[in-house]
Amino acid sequence: MTTWSWCQSAFGVVHRVEPLVVLQQLGTSLFDTALLMVVKDRCANATEDDQQRAMSDFYMVYNLIVQLMPIVPALLLAKVGDRGWRRAPVVVPLCGYLVSTVALLQVVLLQLPIQVMFAAAVLLGTSGGFCAYWPGVMTLVSLGSEAESRSKVMMRVELMYGVAGLLGSLLSGHVFLLYSSSIGHGTVLLSVCTLLHLLSLIQATMLLQVRQVSSEQEESSPLLPHSNSGPPEMFSRKNTVNVILLFSAAILYGSSVGGAIEILGIFVIKEPLHWNVTQVGYGNAAGFAIFLTSFLGALAFRRCVSDVTLILIGMISFATGIYFMSLVTTSYMFYLSRSLTLFALIPLPTIRSLLSQQVSTSLCGITLTVLQLVLRFAALAYIPAFTKLYQRTLGWFPGFVFTISSILAVLGMFPISVIAWRRSQPISSEETTETRHVDEEE
Incomplete structure (x- = not known):
């Protein structure tokens, strides 16, 4: 009987979204390390500064394609999903x-x-890429959870994503070095990566279960606290302002994180760190460990603070850690700086959770996808900006880009602070009068 129950539980797990996230992220973390080292090998004959410029130029073009191409496909897929x-x-x-x-x-x-790989990036973007995939996952999570626990469930999925990335990064450097006389470095790693992506595709196509939402549920609109009563028109205006503020915070914070991570991978390869492939894997693993610390931090803080305060805590954590990254000269300083960003992954999933509570279920998918698209448009500005800034400061202060990233993270705190202030305000007399007027008409 116990064995049968265990089998039922295991069979139920494979129908959930978490195994899909784990398989996909394991494959992606292996791919990221492989791509970085292949690019480095192709630039091996250049001087260190020329190698850094060539690698940063490649990643600038590659990432711009990855960011730009999914815009229209992601919107189309979001509409298909919401139907x-x-x-x-x-x-x-x-x-x-x-x-x-x-x-x-x-x-x-x-x-x-x-x-x-530029052509491969075009194909990836045409399929929607991460811009369609992650909002699609978050939409499935939103449909399968209650509003009160939604941010917690989203953080749990982010945790699985991070743990998979951690394991993949730890293994990637070692697996990359495996080869035989007939194949080169990276072949075994990429073969495993291909298998993982194939398994994730099979799981999503054949095993993944999707919760069906009735038409009555789709018409309902779960809102933020302090908006449980009153006319829908008033909620709409209040929610629109909140949505704009949440989008603004996401843009500023997403640009801060994206710009810093864009440079961090090639920053650790040059002097004074001068990491090899194994150390690069460990460094990536340290970044994915933040998913675990962010999840545990969210669980601990949630008992005594609101979601808005959680976002502020995460932003402060990242701003502090990435500022000290600009001063890093040794490996232990790198890991100390990374440890300061232990809550850096809290803001964006919490922002997504708050956004999903501002719209009806039938608009949840398109709203989260639009947020992802807005972040992609922002990337079209911050990727070349951070790349060129890094190249121009390479000789005198290569960590200057991390200082700029810290400033952007601090700026992202202002829209969230406005939301905190708005939530603390009592309902105005004008809104109360409008409420009474609607009640009299009814």
């Missing part, structure tokens, strides 16, 4: 990830130019 095909925003991008991994494998095996 009932909830798997589409998840399954289609997984196909793109699989194709991209196979392309890098061919670059290694056939010694193709690294610029082939």
